Amino acid sequence: MNSPKITVVTPTYNRAHTITRTYESLKQQSFKDFKWIIMDDGSTDGTKELVELFKNENIIDIDYFWNENQHKFITVFEGIKKVTSPYFMILDSDDTYPKNSMEILVEESDKIQNQEDYIGIIGHSADENGQIVGDKFPIEFDGSIFDMRYKYKVRGDKNGIFFTKTYHRYLDKFDYEKYKGKGYIPQTVFFNIYDSEGIKTRFINKIVRNYHFDEDDQQSVSNTRWTGKNTYGLMEGYRSFLNCYHKQLKNYPSTLIRNLVGYQTYSLINNKNLSEINNGITNFKVLSTLIFPLTLIYKKRKNV
Structure with missing residues (x-):
């Protein structure tokens, strides 16, 4: 079988109650x-067992891998390493794509x-009412996530x-x-590397994902990443x-200060002293x- 043009990588953990809607959106893709x-x-x-039912429908080519929990x-990243197609997308197991999402992005x-x-x-996500999550881009442009x-x-x-080749080069x-x-580690830990080195992203004002915020879903990272067990990842x-x-x-002093305070705050929560905090950064010591x-005053006032 020839390699497809796109691979969709979906990480999942106890999402049998949501992954069917993800599957249905993939079946409806125009591409x-x-x-x-x-x-x-x-x-x-x-x-x-649910994924076996999907596979038995023989509508989408599906590869399923089960591993011990590793977050x-x-x-x-383990899924992305398996990608052989020119392009890939990451779709959470509780979200969906508009019908023309892949068609837009491939074009x-x-x-x-x-x-x-x-x-x-990179395009936009829309909420369940079809409204863009956050802001539109003031212009469509080629640049960095930092610029955005x-x-x-x-x-x-x-x-x-x-783009798989570029991504694999860094991965x-x-x-x-x-x-x-x-525990929880933000994907930006990896994204920051290539973005800061000048690898470009094209930003387009088109909706390419539907974001479903399930407030009652205790497995959702969106609902758990700010809790105590995830403070290492925030640091x-x-x-x-x-x-x-x-x-x-x-060139962005307020952003620098804000992120330094954030880094120090979560470092303190992880029992780091000032010497260890400064050893963790290459600049701004x-x-x-x-x-x-x-930061000590801020942490005390925020009671974190």
Whole structure:
């Protein structure tokens, strides 16, 4: 069988109650040249049996992998390593795609000739009422996620498609094994690396994902990532941001201070002292020392 043009990678953990709507949205795609890799992170709720029913319908080419629980951060990368198609997308097991999502993203991707300089295409997510989550891009542009967030001040959960060769080039050098057993880790720990090095993203003002916020779903990372067991990942997220974007942050002092305070706060929660905190960052050590008393006050007032 020839390799498809797109692979959809879906990490899942005890989402038998939501993954059917994900499957239904994939069946309805106008673009059909794709396969679906489901990375089951140790589900015990009948997900495997449900996926067997999907496979028996023989509508979508599905590869299913079950592993002992190792959290989403690791599971996603294990799935991406299995991708052989030119493009891939990451779709959570509780979200869906609009019917023309893949068609839009493939058409936009094929326009880019020098794909080795790009990581992919990013568009918008919409909520269940069809409204864009966060902000539209003031212009469609080629640039960095950092630019999107801090130059154009765009907020909200975005989504899109990745170029496999470029992504693998960075993933092959990234040691994610050290995060095993550490709980929630933000994907930005990896994204920050290529984004800060000048690998471009194309940003388009089109809706390419439907975001479902299940407030009662206790398995949802959106509902659990800010809890105490995930503070190590929050510390790592701030640390990665400071270390990767140190050149860009010199032009954004308020962003620099805010992220330093965040890094110090979650480092303190993880029982790090000032020396250990400063050893974790490659720049801004003097500034870190100067603002440390302010962080102590902030932490006390916030009672975190």
